[in-house]
Amino acid sequence: MMIDLIGGGSLGLLYGGKLAAAGADVRLWCRTPEQAAKLASRGITIRDADGGTESQAKAGSFFAGPLEGFAEAWTARPGRWILLMTKQKDTEEASRMSAGRLASGKRATDHPPGVVCFQNGYGHMEKLEKLLPGWPLYAAVTTEGAKRADACEVVHAGAGTTWLGPAGREHARHMEERPEELVQMLQKAGFSAVLANDIDRRIYRKLLVNSVINPLTALWNVPNGELLASSERLRTMSMLLQEALAVYDASGIAWEEDIWDQILEVCRATAGNISSMLKDVRNGAETEIDWINGAVIGLANQAGVRAPLHELMVGLVKGLSIREE
Template sequence: MAFSRRQVNILCADCSSMRVQIMGAGALGSLVGALMQLSGFDVIFVARGKQLSALKNRLRVSGLIEAELDVHAVAKPENADITFVTVKAYDTEEAAKKLAEVDPGIVCSLQNGVGNEEILQKYCDKVLGGVTSYAANLADYGHVVYAGEGLTYVGELDGRMSDEAFKVAEALRRAGIKAEAVSDIQFRIWAKAVVNAAINPITALCKVRNGMVVENDNLWKVARSVAEEGRKVMLKMGYDFDAVSEIKRVAEMTAKNRSSMLQDVEKGKRTEIDFINGAIVEKGREMGIDCPVNETLLHLIKGIERG
């Protein structure tokens, strides 16, 4: 069912009447869910393992805000009005299959990497793309650190400005999250992937915080090469993106942060490299563009994963 923009505002006026689901209540998912619950939304946290067990007791938020919440934590998704997908990219298909067993409402990905939305579309009726620069880290199971405020964009993959996109953006804003419905979400997804392709694997391989990517001349030379390859691929796709400047800006803005890929490598966990550098290499191959630096980083990280 489609809603006019005026109806969207009316629907969002009573947050408690809207069920919001977090599919993958890790660091980012827990933060988004906590902010929405604190704003009065009825929130479902879908998690697994030790995180699920911890959430059944309580969710603690520290950092930019301090809060402790009793949350509705479950192992399987339920019916909802909006479902935010925040699982790791390599878990998207499994999550999508589980969502297909219920009515998840509007499904909006807030994941890293390229291709998540297309996977979700195979199983879910209404899927929006999304990107966010909000920073969250898991200090422990059931304890998320709100490390940085950012911007969140949501939109239709075909570029339409839909009522569903406005509805999701408005719900996020009512939770105090800076959000906007946009017509160029595909561009933003690829732009974020190119930025992550430079920062994440370099920090993971060298075990350094984000700022070192620009502070260390040797690392910056590698990052610039990654950026140039990504820029060429995006230009071939019809997107004019100043990758070098944006990577420098993000690395400086998040200088003290430790990338999610670095954290995954340190924990011996699988990374999202296939959906970031791997996606750039694959798209470049389709378009006849060689991406040797991205491919090298891809194989180095996968080498670490295989131990």
């Protein structure tokens, strides 16, 4: 069972490294040839939160290559699964460069691989449906904590759970292809992986959590746990959540009664973690604000209501960096 992972970031290194170390047949596709060359020569090292070696995938135990070579390699040796590990903002482009080249022209196949999307936020599945019509598409929600240290090393900051399932009614038909083999391989690699038939609910739950935590950590330049440090911060978090819940109500999206307590627990459990949005701001990189708080705004627009606080979050986070047109 060949598994192709698209993206050599924190999740790509974590999942690719642990899968390869467990004996899975892995190909890891990177944005740059330079990272691919380093991975081919050094392998992948996964550190625990204390800096010790948790796992290693030695050089030669997996294939690493630049994304441009994916389609040719897949055509020569088809894979069973494609795990999209890029950030939301890069997903469409990475998909076009990889699976998209298989879905068009001479590379089309009657038996396309299953595609599993690990992105935060909401809205990317609809774009992939158009890019990969008729392909079995799955969404993944994970609470694994990972931070890339360099091109070949990742820190496993905290163990979590990975849920996989078909997102939306249009993909429910693929549940008959239940990906037990992939879930079992992830479990063999040491992940807590679960096949879920309620993945949409989990996606919407994670969107709520991220839309409250991520922009505020980015704006206040604090780790997750510091959001609980004052009543003013808690009040702002609550206001963001209440507005998002009103949008969910207007959209007919169910939410859990204890979601506020869940958000507080995420802050406590990841107290020392730097959110991906804050990391992007510090690095001067484009954030995922349009796919997180922007997704809440999109739901509000579809329901005919407003989400002014989330609109403010988008403007403020984008205003942290000024780029020339």
